[in-house]
Amino acid sequence: MKNIDEPTPRSRRLPALLVGAALLMNGATAVNGQSKSGYGSSHSLEGGDSVTEDIQQDDINTGAAFPIRGQPLKPWFDAKRRWYDKYGLKLNFSLQTLHQHSNNQTGETTAAAGRAEINGSWELVGRGTKNIGKLTFRVENRSTLGTEIPPSKLGNQFGSGTLVGTGFSDYSEANLSELAWRQALMNGRFRFVFGKISAVGWYGAHALSSPKRGFQNTALQASNTRAFPGRGFGLGVGYEFTPRLVAVAGIHDANAKTTSNPFDTIHQGEFLKSVELRYYLSTPERARWDQVRLQLWHQDARVEANVPESYGASFVASKLMFGDRVMPFMLAGISSGGASIFEKDVAVGVSFDFDTTASKARDVLGIGLAWGDPSNSVLQEQVTGEIYYRFQILDNLAITPSVQMIRNPVAYPGKDTITVVGLRIRATF
Template identity: 55%
Template sequence: MRRFLISCLSGVGLSCLIGAASFSQGSPETNTLSGYSQTSSLETGDSVTEDLSIDDERVDGVLSFPRAEKFFSPWFDWKKRLNDKTGLKLQFSLQSSHQEVNRSLGETNAAGGRFQLQGSWVLVGRGTKNEGQLTFRLENRTTLGTPIPPTSLAYQYGGVKPSGGFSDFGTALTEFAWRQSLFDGKFRFVGGKISALSWYNGHALSSSLRGFQNLALQSSLTKPSPGRGFGAGVAYEITPHFGVVAGIHDANAKTADNPFDTIGKREFYHSIEFRYWPTTPDRRRWDVVRLQFWHQDKLKEKGIPASQGVTFLASRLFDDKWFPFVIAGYSDGNASLMKSDMTVGLGISLNTKHRVSNDALAFAVNWGQPSNKLLRDQITSEVFYRFTLAQNVVITPSIQWVKNPAASTAFDDVITAGLRLRLTF
């Protein structure tokens, strides 16, 4: 089986995160800022290609600043001319997250910031279904006035699941990859420094920047979670309703480190995921069933034996408003945080009437059984409300509730309040 699991990155379909505006389809070019049309990305969550298209949507906010929008319009016009002339898309973003817990064995506050410069450059087949493009992301992650970042806050009360995707590794090139489509886009491959997480078992709210902050609610934690490093993948759309994605990643990769430092160990994370889309191609990001099988080699220096597992995900969008999803996973070995887990959730698009955009309300609950038998089962839940304050400025307050923190019996439950800000340009 592991010989067949050759690539983990490129996938088939529009599986990506829910846009900033609503659960309905992306805006036409006339409602974009720089004319970046919606792409058929293969990832969920932390995706360069989806960030470029979703963040370019023109979305009305609670507040309106016509003079400011007029002031910045030449910037977006320049980005459109650059793309039309050279095929290069650029995007900058600033985001911050602050979290506070009501009970802790140590720190009670954590705040982090992320700055990202990312883009895609179509160098082959521009304007066709068989484009070849270079994607890249340079980012800086840091704490904001607190001793620890949000990724470390849960450990302060004995939790084992990070309560946020904001770390503090400094500045790093976190993606540099070539993506190629062939046979009218039905076959794709990708290779380079890429994520091993966002390609599998993700749903439309799997994003630390737009969706759930707690990683347990983004995908199953029964699969391994190596950092961004060298990887490659292939995908094939067998029919309009069925596709397969396969990939291989450096199992020892660390996002901020030099990928050449670990690839020489030749210890890999292999994965294959089968995808079924029950409705039309334009709804693939929401209406999808995923079944993943994975295997990870023995990690000699870390003392982790060879491991394998399976994950499942199903989601569906009803009436462009209701978005239920379910996730489950099981693993054999100690390569992953959880031996088994299950998540159920619901996203709701709220019609605000007084403005174009819809707000997003979502909640989910997760049960997880740690791979370490000395730890107790943990229940994790989160509710968030995402709204556009002004054009290109999105605010998301959230509340997380953890029952029975797995690594400590000091507390029976802990509440984490969070506030996330995202600015794009």
């Protein structure tokens, strides 16, 4: 068994590597708000932890609290720009760690994990038009850093109904978590995607949903009344009725596991079906922030997993206000059948953006509060709060301290409140 008081050599190297990489990468090739590699807007229908969102958001130059003079890796960004101009290939690399500690009296109290990713988007059809066809992919590795468990399992130690360390689990080896074809037609108004994709990132997301940039607790990322299969075979379509009114629908393998071969479960023929109607409150360019979404979903009975047929609805709304520096949001959901942890939930929150640019804030303070009523009547209602501050210390290095308060964890009736403190470090290039 590992001694959690003595980090492994790998756990000592990765945080240092994060800082070192960011120091080298600092000194971007573009002014604040512009693209570092010439990628521009993705016009993606997805949010949260998605390939297209990561590529687009991480390529925006937001500036830094402590800029470093000079451009030591200007050739790197210039090379990415040339690859895109010549071949239509966009690449995004990131390294991130999450360290968390809780005050529960049973089980493990400390968790840490690292996550390394390569995201790619290769435009192969229709370049220079609105009807682009592209291959997207993600290769990633996640592993604990000197602790017995990763942050994704810390909430299990005290009976939380939601994950307190989303996105930071432990894979046994590198994993191809996305391989999909995305196509736009009808002058970009109709789009579809098929392949190994996420059933989560498509629906119910808001601008703070990403576990790598926003809230860490799933209670504040999206409604937990929804079914949450892993990444597997799926098909998604989207149609733009007007620039402000968009419908998205999809069908996904209900038994998918992100780390498994998708052929292992698709033959069971049990699917999650979903449709979501979106209304953008201002312009499509501000759709990440100014939006209202309503999702309806149905999941077939999962026979081997002993999960009955389930269905539900979820809602999310957000709006940038006060000179684009404040974004309140609200989400809610209701479900029946037991496929999700909660039968009903509601969450509200707000972000305060500092040093804003045309398309992304440099530093962000996020505050959120959520309530959930479990599908299992034996469990108790849970209230979750989280506050975080994402500080862009260098152009390619962000640190995010956070505090979570979980009151009445659903499966821990003897404990009123658990506190989880965390520190996320993320380098992108």
